[in-house]
Amino acid sequence: MKWHFENGQPIYLQIVSQMKMAVIRGQYPPGSRIPSVRDLAMEAGVNPNTVQRALSVLEDEQLIVTQRTAGKSITEDNERILALRRSTSKEILDECITRLEAIGLTHDEIAASISAYIKNGKDTTNEQNHLP
């Protein structure tokens, strides 16, 4: 998978969130094996200890499991993955709504522009958005 790192935030946390996105997108299906720490580190171009730290966070959150013989793999617990999908979509919505509120939109206006956006696609202009 493709990795991209931003400044200012610990790299292990960025690995955690990018791995989560890969699980939600199905790039790592339930039960699939995760590459070794060294291989992941090479792929992402980061320190193996940093990858190790990210994987233990994901293990604490029960998204990945360690089999004694087969290394690490994604959980087969679909409910856990659905819960991750829900919490991630809520985080994205939180951020989006907060920013729209910050530029003065009411909840009705936000709801109207979201449905207009979905109906008309990404090219929706402001007029079509029903905004004053």
Place this chain on the structure above:
Amino acid sequence: MNRITCHDLTKKYGSKTALDHLNLSLESGKIVGLLGPNGSGKTTLIKLACRLLQPTSGEILINGQKPGKASKASIAYLPDRDFLPDYMRVSQLISYYADFFRDFDQERAHNLLSSLDIDEKMQLKRLSKGNREKTQLVLTMSRQAEIYILDEPIAGVDPAARDFILRTIIGNYEKNALVLISTHLIADVEPLLDEILFLKTGKIVLSGNAEEIRTEHGMSIDQLFREEFEC
């Protein structure tokens, strides 16, 4: 285990102080970035570790001992300039390394070179600059050493070669080894580092865990040095 330890390590060139009472210890299993602007003492520290220079005062210890025959066998050192006889073919350099270093893994060297499409029949001087630097790195990283010291391994090569070099380092160092990478190109090596050691005019201005420093200052180490240390 401490791989490199310095006690009040000082090196003067005439009246100019290159390293000023340096105290540090670097552990096994870590990738450490030796950072700092040109002329800050990075290469002097490396040459003292490799016993190419003698301290003016203080001491440097490699695996707890003064640099000597044993430390030279345990350090895989990549100098910051061309250092191999350039009339030799790549295949000859592989046997040359195998003769010199007991820990040299010939098979690893062949595999890395073929993944790079470097023709082993070529003379070193006929290779492009990027391929010459990659060949030198491959020879260094094909040793199963306790300490890898890489002096400016990515200076002067294109971004794709840089990427290959960094991945080769990550993929090939021994698990309990110390990797010391010196560079002034902080942004490129930053994701690789466990710890940093930042030198300026022969003194340590900042050292510690890379992730903690990023978290504490809320910016990359590269930004931190541009903004706060103006280098």
